[in-house]
Amino acid sequence: MNRNIRIMYLAALVLMVLANSSAHAGISADSRIKRYISQLHDRRYERDARVNLSMAGVQAVPYLLHVIENKEEPLRVRLLAISSLKSINDDESIDRLAGLLKNQDVKIRKAVAKVCGEMGSKRAVAPLKAALGDYDSNVRYYVVRSLEQIGDPSVYSTYIELLKDGDSRIRLHAVRALGDIGDVKAVESLKLLVNDWDPAVRIALGKAMGQIGDKSCLEPLAYMINSDPDRNVRIQSIASLSGIKREESTDVLMQIASNGEKDIRYQAAVGLMDLADPKSTDIMINLLNDESKQIRIVAAEGLARIGTDKAKKALKGVLEDEYSAIRRTARTALQ
Secondary structure, eight states: OHHHHHHHHHHHHHHHHHHHHHHHHHHHHHHHHHHHHHHTTOTTTHHHHHHHHHHHGGGGHHHHHHHHHOTTSOHHHHHHHHHHHHHHOOHHHHHHHHHGGGOSOHHHHHHHHHHHHHHTOGGGHHHHHHGGGOSOHHHHHHHHHHHHHHTOGGGHHHHHHHTTOSOHHHHHHHHHHHHHHTOGGGHHHHGGGTTOSOHHHHHHHHHHHHHHOOGGGHHHHHHHHHHOSOHHHHHHHHHHHHTSOSHHHHHHHHHHHTSSOHHHHHHHHHHHHHHOOGGGHHHHHHHTTOSOHHHHHHHHHHHHHHOOHHHHHHHHTTTTOSSHHHHHHHHHHHO
């Protein structure tokens, strides 16, 4: 009996110690988080404070939210709290952070809109879409950029509407997102931007057309190649065109390779080399005599890939070429 009493006494003692330890640990964690929060105010310790808050995890979320929502806190500290909340990246922090897209302070909304994309969770898609109505163009820009980063195809119709936005940065990210989605139905809306005033938008458009890769992309790409005043737009459009493996692509590239500035001819030659269409044999033979060494090398490689008797005959003529790369390509093809 005495033995049983002793066992019961020891068990109760152990439970009491464990309970006290748990309470002490809870108080300790609470006080530590509060200390880390206070350290955000001191530039000497803010980096360590952010790391420690991230390690504290979900326990730190309510404290960080209190700082963010407190208008009396310095803006720098509130922004640091947003960054710390981002690094926790659990469902609760994502939901609570996305809710701050309605905050009255435009700088807070902008920071939150940016961070939502970096967190990459689809839980933020719905509040981000709602924030597209924000009156501030910078907030809307980060909202669209974040939606692109998250990459949810359900936002497709939203991107289509954003192609008409007055802010070219927003149009740019909408174009990029539609290219990533790769839905051929977007081509009709995208091609309306071939004359967009911002060359960055047109460059993104050329890339998006290549990503979609449908026959319907050939017409806008050909237009930009032949008519766009920006050299980088033309180069991107040529690169995209050469990735669309169609007979019509070869026709457009052959036309470009016959004239134009050196960089444009080079990109066209690379496209023809990749397509390796026997129809381009005569053009590639002409390019063997181009003034540019790089174009001649590409032409030799293109003829080697085409591999017809006519192409091999042309390569025999450069077996003694002054450039070793051309000679080596010709010898390899003829072996």
